[in-house]
Amino acid sequence: MKNSKEHIRIDYWLAAIFLFTMAAIAFVNVLSRYLFHFSFAATEEITINLFVWLTVIGGGIAFERGGHLGMVTLYNVFPKGMKKFSILLSATLSSLLFIMVDFYMIKAIYNEIAQFQASSAALGIPVWIYYAGVPIFSVFVFIGVYREASHKIAELEREAEN
Numbered sequence: 440m441k442n443s444k445e446h447i448r449i450d451y452w453l454a455a456i457f458l459f460t461m462a463a464i465a466f467v468n469v470l471s472r473y474l475f476h477f478s479f480a481a482t483e484e485i486t487i488n489l490f491v492w493l494t495v496i497g498g499g500i501a502f503e504r505g506g507h508l509g510m511v512t513l514y515n516v517f518p519k520g521m522k523k524f525s526i527l528l529s530a531t532l533s534s535l536l537f538i539m540v541d542f543y544m545i546k547a548i549y550n551e552i553a554q555f556q557a558s559s560a561a562l563g564i565p566v567w568i569y570y571a572g573v574p575i576f577s578v579f580v581f582i583g584v585y586r587e588a589s590h591k592i593a594e595l596e597r598e599a600e601n
Contacts, residue, residue, distance in 0.1 A: 450496050450499055450500060450579040450582075450583075451500070453492075453496055453576075454493055454496045454497060454500065457489045457492060457493040457496070458493060460485075460489060461486050461489050461490060461493070464482045464485055464486055465482070465486060467479070467482070468482040480560075480561040481561040481562050483561070484559050484560065484561045484562060485562075488569040488572065491569075491572065491573065492572040492573070492576050495572070495573055495576040495577055495579070495580060496576050496579050498579075498580050498583070499576075499577075499578075499579030499580040499581075499582060499583035499584075500579070500583060501583070502533065502580060502583035502584045502586075502587050503582070503583035503584075503586045503587050504587070505587055505591075507533070509529070519595060519598075519599060522595055523592060523595055526588050526591045526592055526595075527588065527592075529588070530584050530585070530587070530588035533580075533584045534581060534584055537577050537580050537581065537584075540573065540574075540577065541573070541574040541577055544570055544573045544574050545574055547567075547570055548567045548570045548571055548574075551565065551566050551567035551570065552565075552567050
């Protein structure tokens, strides 16, 4: 349900900015290769990491829109109580998955900072900076999971009233 006043969604803006940046970088790199027979090595590094971040943000948007895989046929035959339970179970399992992803990414970030101190090949940026985007942007995944679950539960409540 949309409000009469549209509010600014930072996840939408970040997704748009990342996608535009990736497209612009790829376009410039193609032109550079075609016109000057020269390729920028850093473009691949930036594009790949922006793609990972965009995927995490897009995952949150997809959760909110109900764009994840589900067993709708089975869900539709459930009674109301079972539907509510399955919504909560799905939200819990989805959140647990991303908690695990975040746990292992934070562990990898710690290892990069404390032990390996690796730098990226093209730009020489510490690798942990690229890794940090996953747990930071997974906040949008948790928000998307919450919004979708609360929306579906509210929908069930409205159906029960009618």
